[in-house]
Amino acid sequence: MSATSLEPKTEPHKSPATEDRPWTDYFTFQTDHKVIAIQYFVISFVFYLIGGAMATAMRGELATPNPDLLGYDNYNGVLTLHGTIMIFLWIVPAGTGAFANYLLPLMIGAKDMAFPRLNALAFWILPPAGVMLIVSLVTETPQAGWTSYPPLSVTSGQLGEMLWILSLLLVGTSSILGAINFITTIINMRIKDMTLFDMPLYCWAMLATSILVLVSTPVLAGALILLSFDLIAGTAFFNPTGGGDPIVYQHLFWFYSHPAVYIMILPIFGLVSDILPVHARKPIFGYRAIAYSSLAICFLGLVVWAHHMFTSGTPGWLRMFFMIATMAIAVPTGIKVFSWVATIWGGKIRLNSAMLFAIGFISFFLVGGLSGVMVASVPFDIHVHDTYFIVAHFHYVLFGGSVTGIYAGLYHWFPKMTGRMMNDTWGKVHFVLHFVGFNLCFFPMHILGLQGMPRRVVQYNPEFATLNMVCTVGSVLLAISTIPFLINAVWSWLYGPKASANPWKALTLEWQTASPPPIENFDEEPVLWSGPYEYGIDFDREADELSVRDLLAEVKAEM
Amino acid sequence: MTGSTLDPSQTSLNYHHDATAAGHHEEHPDHRIFGIYMFLIAESMIFLGLFTAYLTFRAVSPVWPPPGTPETELLLPGINTIILISSSFVMNQGNRAIKQNNVAGMRAWFGATALMGAIFLAGQGYEYAHTGFGLTTNLFTSTFYVLTGFHGLHVCFGLSLILLVLWRSLKPGRYSSESHFGIEAAELYWHFVDIVWIVLFTILYLF
Numbered sequence A: 001m002s003a004t005s006l007e008p009k010t011e012p013h014k015s016p017a018t019e020d021r022p023w024t025d026y027f028t029f030q031t032d033h034k035v036i037a038i039q040y041f042v043i044s045f046v047f048y049l050i051g052g053a054m055a056t057a058m059r060g061e062l063a064t065p066n067p068d069l070l071g072y073d074n075y076n077g078v079l080t081l082h083g084t085i086m087i088f089l090w091i092v093p094a095g096t097g098a099f100a101n102y103l104l105p106l107m108i109g110a111k112d113m114a115f116p117r118l119n120a121l122a123f124w125i126l127p128p129a130g131v132m133l134i135v136s137l138v139t140e141t142p143q144a145g146w147t148s149y150p151p152l153s154v155t156s157g158q159l160g161e162m163l164w165i166l167s168l169l170l171v172g173t174s175s176i177l178g179a180i181n182f183i184t185t186i187i188n189m190r191i192k193d194m195t196l197f198d199m200p201l202y203c204w205a206m207l208a209t210s211i212l213v214l215v216s217t218p219v220l221a222g223a224l225i226l227l228s229f230d231l232i233a234g235t236a237f238f239n240p241t242g243g244g245d246p247i248v249y250q251h252l253f254w255f256y257s258h259p260a261v262y263i264m265i266l267p268i269f270g271l272v273s274d275i276l277p278v279h280a281r282k283p284i285f286g287y288r289a290i291a292y293s294s295l296a297i298c299f300l301g302l303v304v305w306a307h308h309m310f311t312s313g314t315p316g317w318l319r320m321f322f323m324i325a326t327m328a329i330a331v332p333t334g335i336k337v338f339s340w341v342a343t344i345w346g347g348k349i350r351l352n353s354a355m356l357f358a359i360g361f362i363s364f365f366l367v368g369g370l371s372g373v374m375v376a377s378v379p380f381d382i383h384v385h386d387t388y389f390i391v392a393h394f395h396y397v398l399f400g401g402s403v404t405g406i407y408a409g410l411y412h413w414f415p416k417m418t419g420r421m422m423n424d425t426w427g428k429v430h431f432v433l434h435f436v437g438f439n440l441c442f443f444p445m446h447i448l449g450l451q452g453m454p455r456r457v458v459q460y461n462p463e464f465a466t467l468n469m470v471c472t473v474g475s476v477l478l479a480i481s482t483i484p485f486l487i488n489a490v491w492s493w494l495y496g497p498k499a500s501a502n503p504w505k506a507l508t509l510e511w512q513t514a515s516p517p518p519i520e521n522f523d524e525e526p527v528l529w530s531g532p533y534e535y536g537i538d539f540d541r542e543a544d545e546l547s548v549r550d551l552l553a554e555v556k557a558e559m
Numbered sequence B: 001m002t003g004s005t006l007d008p009s010q011t012s013l014n015y016h017h018d019a020t021a022a023g024h025h026e027e028h029p030d031h032r033i034f035g036i037y038m039f040l041i042a043e044s045m046i047f048l049g050l051f052t053a054y055l056t057f058r059a060v061s062p063v064w065p066p067p068g069t070p071e072t073e074l075l076l077p078g079i080n081t082i083i084l085i086s087s088s089f090v091m092n093q094g095n096r097a098i099k100q101n102n103v104a105g106m107r108a109w110f111g112a113t114a115l116m117g118a119i120f121l122a123g124q125g126y127e128y129a130h131t132g133f134g135l136t137t138n139l140f141t142s143t144f145y146v147l148t149g150f151h152g153l154h155v156c157f158g159l160s161l162i163l164l165v166l167w168r169s170l171k172p173g174r175y176s177s178e179s180h181f182g183i184e185a186a187e188l189y190w191h192f193v194d195i196v197w198i199v200l201f202t203i204l205y206l207f
């Protein structure tokens, strides 16, 4: 996995330290935020492939109405692990752990995170959590879905469920430790002259995300502690036969898991807000609106959880409140979408892989966001609850939104992280396969759901067979689409053309240092010569250091 | 667990001899206290979740505690509460002492705090042995043990922090009026555990 040992000797800004980093560093306890970020990227992508294989297996099973591939028991296990792995070991660690670790210190001109050792600890908690889930695959799989509602979760196998709980507690601890680090870094470690409103929007997004992690994840931990007592010690917190109340679990669970949606999508909002202006060569439209809307989403996101429980006997007045609050979130979210569209409107657009994925993100997320407003409405939700409409909705948000955005970020920052350019043609092939495969796989699920096909079933009414076959074909395309990406990434990492310090001619600070950056990031103090998105604006300011000036002259020439 | 950049200050020494080594040490204390506050926010949310669960169980049940639950005693936990609350003030004296460079004073006050914490834990152990109900007797007893037990674990952790400070203070010059992050962190944590107990005591015993 070592990019650095293969580094060119001609890179002008290269510090000796970077070249010296042995490949073994990427497999050991390291405190350099860039190493930790790469560790996050690699391990979460491995879990993405595992979760993706499970998804393909499920779609294979669902190609025909009868259970003929996985069978009843395996299907529930695979379904549970697919959801859990994709959320907790892929999107959350990739969107927050990986990108935030790589980008935050560079974007604010810091040498490292505020607590480097805590940072490394947060990473090293993840692999055991993942291993537990994999172990459960060969011993006893958890069967109760990623939501793990009692009483099903306490009656469907003790070992598997306990492994699931322990794994989630570890992952939760990891993301809380990460959030503490991110908030402290953003608040306290910006270079002189950089106010909060000079930060790239990804930093704003991570601030909002980390607040959500810090406030909501511990509540899930509380719920899981109580659940494990029910599971092992024979208490009845969530068991009606012993006087307990399963609805309490649902409240605690969704108090975390609704914000979890924003934990998974807010960082991606930030990535896209940083990618679009660079490749559209235009200032971001509505910087403050995007920054404030992240905070608005953060606070509103904490008070809408019970929209997942409209069919759980929630009283009418409470449903009313949660319906209105949920619909209100569409406002700050809509502001973002309009800002992105206005940003690329009339821009001098470079339609490369990163930009294609970023634009793809907007279109997918728009569909997922709009179906989100639909299911926020109580009467509609009661109709489609637990049908494939919901599966379509959240895959448009989490796959179409988060995963597409993560790809956009990978293509955009790959040169910075590895010092090599990715192949753009194969990136476009990847995008086309991804775009077509995704829509083919998930759009028909809207129709299936409206026709009444329930989710989480291994066997279904033959009248849904045709559309299900379409979904399965789409899922195969999606599985294939990762192959050009993987080959492209590995090949480019090893043999790709050398990247300059600033191949996209971007303005944020991470592009003011070498690619990849030296240990401690900046050989010369970074200069905040302009706001992060002031493309196409002519500035005539004095820059102190010659090489930075050269860099900026290059940027201006491009604009 | 070792690698070429395990310690950030080492890194700076290796590669950037000149400027950075000093910078790291000046920056750290503030960040660490800030980080402790962040950590305590997360901790309080776990307790908030558990308290809310308890209050909901209580609100939903027709009779609370469920019929047949033995009365909980108030005298012992009451004394325990007073001990724990006073220990926070005792500990604060220790913090004041170190700010005047009085390491011996700090050790004395922290030793007293540790003792009070240990008495609290012993009292709780005694109470557990004499409640007359078990973990799975009914919903009230389950929440009783889980809530007080989870808090008790936090007291244990806080106590070990204090003992750690006492142990580290054996080395002369480890703590001074300028450098006493460990002392401050242990104290913040202890106050937090104290505040949680006040809420817990109120909703479990009084209210």
Ligand SMILES: [Cu+2]
Pocket: A257, A258, A261, A304, A305, A307, A308
């Ligand atoms: Cu939700």
